[in-house]
Amino acid sequence: MAASMLYCRPCSPAIHRHVIRAADASSTSLDGDASLNYRRNNIREEARRHISSHNFSAKYIPFNADPSSNEAYSLDEIVYRSRSGGLLDVQHDMDALKKFDGEYWRSLFDSRVGKTTWPYGSGVWSKKEWVLPGIDGDDIVSLFEGNSNLFWAERFGKQFLGMNDLWVKHCGISHTGSFKDLGMTVLVSQVNRLRKMNRPIVGVGCASTGDTSAALSAYCAAAGIPSIVFLPADRISMAQLVQPIANGAFVLSIDSDFDGCMQLIRQVTAELPIYLANSLNSLRLEGQKTAAIEILQQLDWEVPDWVIVPGGNLGNIYAFYKGFNMCKELGLVDRIPRLVCAQAANANPLYLYYKSGWKEFKPIKAIDTFASAIQIGDPVSVDRAVYALKNSNGIVEEASEEELKDAEAQADSTGMFICPHTGVALSALRRLRNNGIIAPTDRTVVVSTAHGLKFTQAKINYHSNAIKGMDCRYANPPVQVKADFGSVMDVLTKYLHHKDS
Numbered sequence: 001m002a003a004s005m006l007y008c009r010p011c012s013p014a015i016h017r018h019v020i021r022a023a024d025a026s027s028t029s030l031d032g033d034a035s036l037n038y039r040r041n042n043i044r045e046e047a048r049r050h051i052s053s054h055n056f057s058a059k060y061i062p063f064n065a066d067p068s069s070n071e072a073y074s075l076d077e078i079v080y081r082s083r084s085g086g087l088l089d090v091q092h093d094m095d096a097l098k099k100f101d102g103e104y105w106r107s108l109f110d111s112r113v114g115k116t117t118w119p120y121g122s123g124v125w126s127k128k129e130w131v132l133p134g135i136d137g138d139d140i141v142s143l144f145e146g147n148s149n150l151f152w153a154e155r156f157g158k159q160f161l162g163m164n165d166l167w168v169k170h171c172g173i174s175h176t177g178s179f180k181d182l183g184m185t186v187l188v189s190q191v192n193r194l195r196k197m198n199r200p201i202v203g204v205g206c207a208s209t210g211d212t213s214a215a216l217s218a219y220c221a222a223a224g225i226p227s228i229v230f231l232p233a234d235r236i237s238m239a240q241l242v243q244p245i246a247n248g249a250f251v252l253s254i255d256s257d258f259d260g261c262m263q264l265i266r267q268v269t270a271e272l273p274i275y276l277a278n279s280l281n282s283l284r285l286e287g288q289k290t291a292a293i294e295i296l297q298q299l300d301w302e303v304p305d306w307v308i309v310p311g312g313n314l315g316n317i318y319a320f321y322k323g324f325n326m327c328k329e330l331g332l333v334d335r336i337p338r339l340v341c342a343q344a345a346n347a348n349p350l351y352l353y354y355k356s357g358w359k360e361f362k363p364i365k366a367i368d369t370f371a372s373a374i375q376i377g378d379p380v381s382v383d384r385a386v387y388a389l390k391n392s393n394g395i396v397e398e399a400s401e402e403e404l405k406d407a408e409a410q411a412d413s414t415g416m417f418i419c420p421h422t423g424v425a426l427s428a429l430r431r432l433r434n435n436g437i438i439a440p441t442d443r444t445v446v447v448s449t450a451h452g453l454k455f456t457q458a459k460i461n462y463h464s465n466a467i468k469g470m471d472c473r474y475a476n477p478p479v480q481v482k483a484d485f486g487s488v489m490d491v492l493t494k495y496l497h498h499k500d501s
Contacts, residue, residue, distance in 0.1 A: 055096045056133035060282065063087040064387055075134065076194060078201070080280055087383060088282045092130065094329065102331030106301055109293065113147065123147040123294055124185050124287045130326060131186060131286045139193040141223040145181040146290060148173045150298040150445070156414040156426075161433050165443040167304070171291055172419060172451035176243060178373075179316065179449045180215035182291055183284025188219035190283055191275050195225065203228050203250075205269060206277040207261035209312070209373045210240030211450055216277050217247035228274060230254050230261040236372055239454045257366065259378045279315030280380045288316055292323025295445055296333060304337045305442040308429055310421040310449050311341040311350055311396075312374025314385035320447070321388030337445075339394040341385060342428035344369040344404065349377055350385055354396035358386060370401060370420040370458050373450065395437070399427030402470050405462050408452075409474035412459070417452035 060073040062082035073079050075090070082088055112126035119125035119137055123146015128135075149170040157166030171179035188204065195201050203226035206212050213229040220227035227249040231241065235257065244251050254261050262278060269276040279285065296303065307324075309317045317339060324336040343351045347366035353359075366377035379385070388394065399407070407430065408423035418426075425446045432438040452459065461467050463475045481491050 054129075054133060056093060056129050057096070058090050058092045058133060058286075060088045061091045063089040063282075063384060065089075075132070075190065075283075076197065076199075078194070078199065078275065080276055087280070087381070090282050090286050092133070092326075097129070097330055102327075102333075105330060106297075106332050109297060113297070118142075122185065124182055124290045127290050127293055130293075131290065132190065132283075135189060135193055139196065140185075140189045141192050141219050142185050142189070143175040143181065143218065143222060145174050145185050146294065148291070148294070150295060151416070153411075153414070153416070153446075156411055156416070159414065160410050161430060162440045163433070163442070163444065165441065166429075167299075167443070167445045168416065168418075168422070168448050169291065169295055169445055170448045172422075172448055172454075174451075176211070176214040176218045177451035177454055178211035178215065179288065179291060179447070180211045180284075181219075183279070183287040183319075184212075184215035184219045184277070186287035187277055187281060187283045188216070188223055188225065191225060192223050194275075200273040201275045202226065202273045203275070204277050205265055205274040206230070207258060207265040208236075208244075209258050209375060210236035210454070211373050212278065213249065213251075214240060214243035214247075217244035217249035220249070221247040226250065228252070230265050232257050232261055235368075235375070237455055237457060239456065258376050259363075259366070262378075262380070278380065279313050285315055285319040285322065285384075288319035289323030289326070291447070292320045293327060296324070296327055299443075301333060302443075303333050303335050304445045306340060306438055306444040307337045307447065308340040308342055308425045308444065309447045310371065310374055310425050311343050311385065312347065312371075312376040312379065312421075314341070314350060314379040314381040316447075316449070317341045317394075318381060318384035318388045321392055325391070336392055339388060339392040340425075340428060340432065341389060341394065341396045342425040343396065343398050344371040344374055344424050345398045345400045347371075347375045347377055348398045349379065350382060351396045351398045353382070353386070354389070358390075370405060370455075371424050372420075374421055374424070395432070397428035397431050399424045399431075403427040403430075405458075405467070405470065405472070406474055408459075409462060409472075409476075412452070413474065413476070416448075418448055419450040419452050419455050420458065421450060422446065422448040 058075060062071055063086055109126055112120040115121050119140045119142050122142045122144050125142055151168045151170055153166045153168045157163035174181040191201060191204055204220055205228035206216050207230040217227045229244045229249045229251045231253055233253045233255050309320055311317050321339060327333045328336050341350060346369040349364045353361045361382055363378035366375045369375050404420055404423035404427050407426040408418055408420055411418050411426055462472050463477050465472045465475050479491055481487050
């Protein structure tokens with residue numbers, strides 16, 4: 001029997017419970033402790049017992065296609081661009097999804113949070129009907145990603161921004177330490193499906209500034225699929241480099257920047273049976289959009305006023321728009337938030353495009369930034385980002401290196417431990433607050449894209465005042481003191497007196 005592992009034809013809670021009970025009664029004679037052990041020992045087997053047909057589907061279409069276009073591709077095809085060379089998008093059968101109202105979808109998604117029922121314990125696959133509705137549960141490669149913390153940044157908001165409703169979505173609290181897990185579970189699951197269909201895929205490859213390679217290598221390792229990674233030499237942190245190495249990826253250190261690595265991987269995947277995993281591939285955005293849905297869930301389905309997303313290759317800002325817009329279109333909420341894309345000033349092609357009034361996009365040569373994951377001068381998804389921003393009344397803002405490091409240090413001093421990309425987003429928020437664009441009472445969500453533990457050396461350099469040309473105003477270096485009671489008491493007395501003053 002083919003396993004969809006999904007109650008894909010949604011039904012009322014009463015019918016839903018009846019289906020589960022009927023499947024339980026008819027599928028096995030196990031009972032009591034034996035049944036419990038069976039479920040615990042193999043959650044995939046348990047999922048196979050609960051099978052239902054569904055009417056949901058999705059396909060590739062050209063991004064922002066003319067309504068008269070009939071160009072479309074099955075998700076089981078290996079295709080990355082449209083016939084004209086443009087980007088593709090995953091289009092869901094919205095008419096089928098609209099047969100069930102917003103209250104149904106809210107209740108269904110909420111009922112899956114925190115469960116181990118395969119595959120719904122994942123924050124991504126708990127929205128399976130909106131992600132990859134046609135994939136069998138046996139093909140899904142999940143590390144129970146998602147469900148990341150939405151943190152009320154009370155002290156940071158009040159002390160540094162005069163805001164009392166600031167939230168930080170910590171997408172970096174994930175298996176490999178970044179939001180890239182959300183998209184990679186979808187992409188690698190589909191590759192797993194295609195390989196079982198004997199499609200010519202020997203491995204999966206990506207160019208990366210660090211986080212994509214970490215996610216790809218982990219999910220491929222979990223599935224037993226070879227992964228190939230192109231990394232720009234000497235441009236990522238050691239913590240980011242060690243992840244694909246530890247997970248068994250074939251790592252190529254390329255004497256180039258990300259844009260050069262991206263050009264090479266596209267050439268290679270055109271010649272070899274290696275599946276392209278970069279965000280040029282629209283499958284990843286289907287997973288990344290679930291972070292937007294999670295934000296709404298965690299805010300009890302109340303829409304925030306603003307959501308600020310760091311931007312590099314620019315797929316994520318579109319993914320967030322897509323998630324919010326699906327919720328609006330399917331009746332879960334009645335509006336979407338205004339989106340802000342935050343870029344490092346050293347890698348700001350979208351910001352320059354925005355400031356020109358969207359007249360002409362010009363790729364730039366990105367220069368070194370502490371926000372290395374968004375050090376991209378020729379982003380693949382620029383058209384997607386512009387579409388998202390225009391349709392959400394959005395804004396693009398930038399942050400200097402000193403601004404982002406100071407914001408990072410301030411945030412850390414209030415109990416967070418953020419990555420430099422989140423520092424970019426917080427700096428953009430500060431600029432928008434200072435300009436009066438974001439009000440002190442606006443509910444604002446800043447998306448934190450990676451874990452601060454990936455960038456410890458940069459934090460050490462800041463707090464050691466070791467960054468050339470930077471004041472490091474909020475540095476907190478350790479105090480050297482002799483190993484005797486009097487010296488320790490002198491230092492502590494001065495410290496406490498300073499804190500009291």
